[in-house]
Amino acid sequence: MAELPTKTQLLDWITDHPTQTSKRDIAKAFGVKGAARIELKRLLKELEAGGQLQKARRHYRDPDKLPPVSVLVILAPDSDGDLYAKPLEWHGEGPEPRVIYVPRESDPALGEGDRILGRLTENRTDDYQYEARLIRRIGHNPRKILGIYRKRTEGGRITPIDKGADREWHVPAGATHGARDGELVEAEQASPRGKLGLPTARITERLGDPSAPKAVSLIAIHQHGIPDDFPDRVIDEADHMKPAGLSGREDLCALPLITIDPSDARDHDDAVFAEPDEDPKNVGGHVVWVAIADVAHYVRPGSALDAEARTRGNSTYFPDRVVPMLPDRLSGDLCSLHEGVPRACIAVRMRINADGQKIGHSFHRGLMRSVASLSYEEVQQALDGAPNDKCGPLLETILKPLQAAYHATARARDLRQPLDLDLPERRIELSETGEVKSVKFKERLEAHRLIEEFMVLANVCAGETLTHKRSPLLFRVHEEPTPEKMEALRETAQASGFTLAKGQVLHTRHLNKLLHDSAGSELSELINMATLRSMTQAYYSPENFGHFGLALKTYAHFTSPIRRYSDLIVHRGLIAAHGWGKDGLSPDDIDRLHQTAEHISETERRSMAAERDTTDRYLAAYLSERVGNEFGGTIAGIARFGLFVNLDETGADGLVPIRSLGNEFFHYDREAQSLMGSDSGRVITLGQRVTVRLTEAVPVTGGLMLELLEIEGEQVAPGRTPDRGRPVRRAPGKARAKSAKLGPGKPGAAKPGRGGPKSSRSKSTARRKVTRKRR
Known part of the structure; x- marks a missing residue:
């Protein structure tokens, strides 16, 4: 039997033969056979335990050197135009070595962010330590993991926050990115199997405290299963897209269309223009154009882009980020109606009379060029008589004709009387570091209503046209209440x-x-x-059941194909119905229209829930510094375990636990939505004005705990009412009779009857958190 090699001999062999480092290769090199393999294994383990070797799968290598074949990420070119690469498999204790990428003439062009499998050659100079040659380019989007990092003796583990996660991920000691125990981290898969059979991950970003603002929307994204990474094939498809030309389109570039969006909008998917109707038969009437980005030209049926857009169903909006339905190459570039840039569109020309009634419309597939990208605020200032330099030249020729047409449609709207709910939207403003600076209620400007009214009218036209042409489509349905x-x-x-x-x-x-x-x-x-x-929830359907809330018989979403898959289906229907090309509604689209309707209705609800949860967490983080402060509010929900209070200042909802109301027993009347004290006789019900003290705010869950101080201006004394003296026992069934005698608005009166929320927070407050009007 050959003698066992010394530890020095083993290290020298592994250094000199980086491609022959498996235990089998080493045993063969030193002639180790039979039972001696056990001793060889012991020596290798001792070297590994001492940090002199690192085992990667079945191979050993020096941890202070990069493996001869490594995964690298290409960095941005330096000032000399050289490309350096970041090694993803560095496990040494010192600074990671610099790697220069040396391309061959036959290699494809690489750019910042590209991942490659490279063959490394040591070349220690002052500038770099390794040269890399391309073996092949590999995927751009490895699987990502979001979870809590737990430190262990060797590396650690990540416990994903995904509800459906059934296993942890092992993080090697050299791939922790400096993460601390208990931190929220973002990681990417390194190998499908590692230590103890667990998959291996490398941490790519430390997000810090799981309750910190930066983590809030990420947690919601992962908890609700919202896809936030585009597959490589989708990115590749989008990156290879070229701007549409004039071929097969009407030239609408002479129309002075403008976009009006929020000041922080990154994309612009609708443009408008209005002018007086010159037809002598329509005195006082208007012609209104609404042009929408032609997404269907780029997202074709059966493509990877189409499959991913359908999977997502819609974009999801958070205070600090957007999870888009389409890659940025489309949503922020080719399908965004940027100022001064030719863009493909599908436009509807609508004629309305002096009373705002639509008397005709027609659809056009064209090429447009926006003359201006404006914000709601600057348009409103211009209409109010204070135009800025950008709006001044447009005021008489574009903005005032739009306003005149809107005033006409507003008259028709008043006659139609859609549901006129007054539910102000909250706007959470964040600092650059992601902290909540303020929570404000958005002001509804006439400029907002102008665009909304024209979009509703365009959606009506789409539904009517496709219905008339007997084309399959997805209606936006809102059935009347039960x-x-x-x-x-x-x-x-x-x-x-x-x-x-x-x-x-x-x-x-x-x-x-x-x-x-x-x-x-x-x-x-x-x-x-x-x-x-009391309203039913709106949804998508291939069958038309009308839109109760808007008081419309036919309604289909047409105006936002960048962020809603339903609108893309409607665009394809219009293309097919008008014979505009081969990118219209496909047989497969038609066959699975019912499934698509159900799916995107569900993805819309998923996004709403994620947005709502994120808002809760941001509000809890914002209020966590004001624990102990007093707030005014309204009782918005009653449950057996307590009552929910909606705070005036922020619109946040908090719980007053039943146990904090005193030692007396409170009878819960589900029908009357009330609580009544068995000793004091106090009746607590929906709509009462209260003063509360914030006792706890938990950003990681979004929960707020409150203490009740006053009801209807009267100080709360647990177990007794301030003006009664001796407590009086009352039967719970007399709560409503007592309320009726007192009358609404008086202390102790049960204001609303049955019709409040159910006895769970999810049902009692979910609809209160309206962050965006969803028509």
Whole structure:
């Protein structure tokens, strides 16, 4: 039997033969056979334990050197134009070595961010330590993991925050990126199998405290299963797209179309223009153009882009980021109607009369060029008489004709009377570091309503055209409320001192009268929320059941194909119906229209839930520094375990636990949505004004805990009411009788009846968190 090699001999062999480092190769080189292999294995383990060797799968190597074949990420060219690469397999204790990429003439061009498998040659100079030659380019988007890092003796583990995750990930000691125990980290898969059979990951970014602002939206994205990484084939398809030309299109570049968007918008998918109608038969009428980015030209049926867009269903919006439906090459470039740049579009030309009624429309596939990209605020300032330098030249020729056309459509809207809920939107403003600077309620400007009205009108035209041409499409459906929900709303209105007529066909004008009657009162928000809760949820369907909330018989989403797959289907329907090309609705699109409708309705609900959870966490983080402060609010939900209070300042919802109300027993009346103290007789119900103290704010969950201080201006003394003296026991069934005698607005009165939220937080407050109007 050959003698066992010394540790020095083993290290020298591994250094001199980097491609022959498996235990089998080493044993063969030194003639080690039979039982002696056990001793060889022991020597290798001792070297590994001492840090002199590192085992990667079944091979050993010097941890202070890069393996001869390594995965590298190409960095940006330096000032001399040289490309350096970052090694992803460096496990040494010192600074990672510099690697210069040396291309051959036959190699493809590489750019920043490209991943390659490279063959390394040591060449230690002052500038770099290795030269890399391309073996092959590898995928750009490795699997990503978001989770909590737990440090161990050798490296650590990542516990993913995904609800469906059933295993942890092993992180080698050299791939921790300096992460600390308990930190939220982002990592990428390094190998499918590693230590103890666990898959191996390398940490790519430390996100710090899981409750920190930067982590908030990431947690929601992963918890709700929202895809946020595009597959390589999707990116490749998008990157190879070229701008559409004029071939097969109408030249609309002479139309002075403009885009009006939020000041921080990155993409612009709709443009508008209006002018007086010169037809003598339409005196006082207007012609309105709405042009929408022609996404269907780029996202073809059966393509990787199409499959990914359908999977996502829609874009998802968070205060600090957007998870787009389409890659940025499309959403932020080719399909964005940037100022002064020719862009493919599908446009609708609408004629309306002096009363705002639509009297005709036609669709056009064209090429347009926006003359200006404006924000809502600067347009409003211009219409109010204070135009800036950009809006000044456009005021008379473009902005005022748009305003005149809007005023006409507003008259028609008043006659139609869509549901007029007053639910202000919250805007969470973040600092550069992701901290919440402020929480404000957005002001609704006339400029907002102008664009909204024209978009609604364009959507109506799309639905009517495709219906007339008998083309398959996806309708945006909003069915009327159920009789049970209307009865609950009616009881809430009656208990609050208002009337909702009974025994007639329900129209939105009946609900608008209720909303108008309560406007300006303390119960206005309660009535608005109760009305919203009585509504059914809008959804997509190949069958037309009308849109109750908008008071429209036919409605289809056409105006946002960049961020909604439903609109892309409608665009394809218009292309096929007009014979504009081969990129219209495909047989496969038609066959699975029902499945698509169900799927994108679900992805929309998923995005809403993720956005809502993110808002909760941001609000909790914002309020965590104000624990102990007092706030005014309204009771927005009643449950057996406590009551939910909506805070005036931020719109956040917090829980007052039932146990904090005193030692007496509180009877829960689900029908009346009330709590009544068994000793004091105090009745707590929806809509009451309260003062509370914030006792706890947990950013990682978004939870707020409150202490009740006052109800309707009266100080709360747990177990007794301030003006009674001796507690009085009351039967729970008399709560509503007592409330009726007191009348609404008086201390202890049960204002709304049945029609409040159910006895769970998810149902009682979910619809309150409206961050965006969804038509």
